[in-house]
Amino acid sequence: MSADPLQGLASVGKGQSTRSLLRVIILALIAGAAISSRLFSVIRFESIIHEFDPWFNFRATKYLVANGFYNFWDWFDDRTWHPLGRVTGGTLYPGLMVTSGVIYHALRALTIPVDIRNICVLLAPGFSGLTAWAAYLLTNEMTPSSSAGLLAALFMGIAPGYISRSVAGSYDNEAIAIFLLVFTFYLWIKALKQGSMLWGALCALFYGYMVASWGGYAFITCLLPLHAFVLICMGRYGTRLYVAYTTWYALGTLASMQIPFVGFLPVKTSEHMPALGIFGFLQLLAFLDYVRSAIPSRQFQTFLWLFAGGTFGLGLLGLVIATSAGFIAPWSGRFYSLWDTGYAKIHIPIIASVSEHQPTAWPAFFFDLNMLIWLFPVGVYLCFQQLADEHVFIVVYALFGSYFAGVMVRLMLTLTPVVCVAAAMAVSALLDTYLSAKSPEPQEAQAAESSEGKKATKSGLRSTSKPVVGVYGLWGKSMMVSALAVYLLVFVLHCTWVTSNAYSSPSVVLASRMPDGSQHIIDDYREAYQWLRQNTHEDAKIMSWWDYGYQIGGMADRPTLVDNNTWNNTHIATVGKAMSSREEVSYPIMRQHEVDYVLVVFGGLLGYSGDDINKFLWMVRIAEGIWPDEVSERAFFTPRGEYRVDGEATETMKNSLMYKMSYYNYNNLFPPGQAVDRMRGARLPEVGPTLNTLEEAFTSENWIIRIYKVKDLDNLGRDHASAAAFDRGHKKKKVTKKRGPRVLRVD
């Protein structure tokens, strides 16, 4: 042991094992930070499942845990999409549910009794720790500097772009998919670098897991072939690439076809075609390679390119013909909207209506990535320095990912990993330069430069043709390092602030501030769902807009007409038509679908923006897409083109079921003539709407949720309007013929 404690302290971190230990500790701390920064919502509210889709995943997980895997696989759910039902087992990505099911059973086997809900709530934060680790591994493949990996792990752990989909309670496919994405990429790089079949097979295994978890697997399916193609174009074809790619493709495709929801899509749809095409192309290249080794020839290179190019062109032609002839499916709508950006708006209102399918404005990028967004190009530029195979991957991923993130807000999620990796490379390059205590001697440096300057480097970037000298002054180093420390500090503060303010709201429970600054919880959703659970028949069918389908299924446990799995556009349009038509039209629709209760969300009292009147135009649009003669979006706008809800609203608007249900009895809350919609800032007419075919069943504390019961047919055989009029005490109108001036018909 060293006698001097200072020297002993300095030597810590020099040895190999101490370094590994430190690295493990740092990674563990990063994982801890990643997990704990996602717990805001649990601490503020409670351990609750968030938003919409997670409620379905939660319900499916409960079913899996209760009924076992095989029943889950064959699950036909007759409580959604009434009366159609849904083949749930065959139309979902089971990875998430199976993961939490396995964790649940493992913990039970260890005699640790944990509620399945808590596993579901905490799954996403748990996996974010793993994602940070995967980012560390991926970055270490890119650069020899070990600090880059740790920085990447840190960035990945707390970048809001990833936190947005992985806070505690956000129990969605992305929760585990981002870890699988990054880890699959790491395994791919590993397989490619070593040309190893083992790593390729591992890559395929995790790719299969990814396919089982998230529809975003198509991102991998397109990115890896693209990377391979770019490498081939750069003349870097070799056995390593061949082994890695073919192993991944063959095994990975087989694995992906085991998922019922995916099935034969990998050989049918166009978004899987690049992978198949590159697979065939590689076989051709390998064949030509073999021929070349057998028949030596000088012109072989030209022949090879011509042959390969010709075959590729022919294959592309065949693909186009097969697509146009209908042998293989055309681009699916969601995917197509990524390329032709105007497509969705015109043809598929249901896709355009989802807010996460909107394009991304620049503040969203900065909000989600902060300083990483400008460090990102620096890192990509650094990749061009060496431009080994793995750096090409980062470049391709960066371009591809930033395009898609620009087109669709939700794809920010797939961009975040590469941003973190590239930015970590940039920061670590800066830190490595400016943190080193060694300062160069000017004479030596100049001598070295003059000797090396003569050896002109042909390849590489122009800016890196000179040798690295180092930084001279201590003041410069300390200035840069302290500035970097400030930026990093701002980044951490930013991430925490964004997570705490923007991404930690369960949206099932709302929070508002009282005048004295204390927090007030608005719990209308759960109040209403609880009411449904307690007061309605178990098989009472609830009609609502599709946004609330999963929540009703999950929290109220009642059958719904439509839900967030928007697979049947016509059925959704039916609900849209019922909501946007007059009562006389809507009532038969509701009777035909055996609707017992109708649920609407109304934010007028509280000023809650996510309510149904604000979403109403989408219902109209979707309904208009199916029944253009009966529903017209134009009729909901005033002649001056305004969308109004007050006295000036159009007759169609005032007579629509949605309007009536939202504002029914609302004016009784206010003094006569003073009713105000606080959301839209509109003064409502003095006489509220009347409802004939529905009766109010429940209205939550803040009027956010209103539930109406659909009246049964009248006992006396009257129509509902006259029955309601009779109940209101109006005398039955004498049926008298209007006697206008007599007109002689001349036709």
Add this chain to the structure above:
Amino acid sequence: MRLLTTLLSLTLLGAPGSLAAKKSAEERFQLYHSKALSSAPVKLGDSAYRELTSTPRDYTVAVLLTAMDSRYGCQLCREFQPEWELLARSWTNGDKQGESRTVFGTLDFTDGRDVFMSLGLQTAPVLMLFPPTVGPHAAVSSDPIRYDFTSGAQAAEQVHSWIARHLPDRPHPPIKRPINWMRWISTFVVLSGGLTASYVAWPYVLPVIQNRTVWAAVTLISILLFTSGHMFNHIRNVPYVAGDGRGGISYFANGFQNQYGLETQIVAAMYGVLALSGISLAIKVPRMSDPKTQGVALLAWGGILFVVYSLLLSIFRQKNPGYPFSLPPFM
């Protein structure tokens, strides 16, 4: 609007009815159908319009009321006109016998000012579909059905399906788009020219293609474009700049979900400057052999980085007023 058209058809019943009475519905249809066969859609004037749409009629009339003259500056009219002509021509040619009993006509504002006035039309183009009032396909109401071009110029196919929907149990001749020979030929010429040029220029182009710096520049520029919201501008067609209401220019849109074209360019430029200073600090500065130059460069790039980042934060704070972080000097 509906009231006005009703009034109009009432007046049509009255005064010009005497004019229409000269010819029977069948004669009128044959006359205009033969006109349409020579050149569809039939170009109508005031009187022809009134004659064609007079009741009783046992045929359908589809009239496009448009304003093609450049004085009126109707962009939509000019965009839709070729589609309309294509629709009318392929319908009429596909139905030479007149089995669908439909006449396509165009009424330009310059020829039919009175019709526009009597219909009270403020905008153009408007497509009116007059259903038959007598005969096997007679509609309940003789009022014309109006097609509004609310979402821009429509393709002929969309209008075709709209018309077909209102004419049930009748033949609907499909649209036949003529092959655009000019376009094919020009594509072929351009393509072969491009191939020849690239073949000739290949030795000069190859070094550029293989140049890593060029690729790096292209990559970085595209990344900056995408991350500064260029695709949003492209999809949403945002304005380049907007006035601030006091005669000046407002460079930054209010609100988190909005942006202007110029705004994204400013942001992209700022990202570019930040990235450039990052690259210089990481790559160029440590490669400078002269201590003095290096010190100056370090100070300059470090300073630029700090100031621009501070500016970026302050702009972001303007977009998102609740944002609490800032760096000097733009606090």
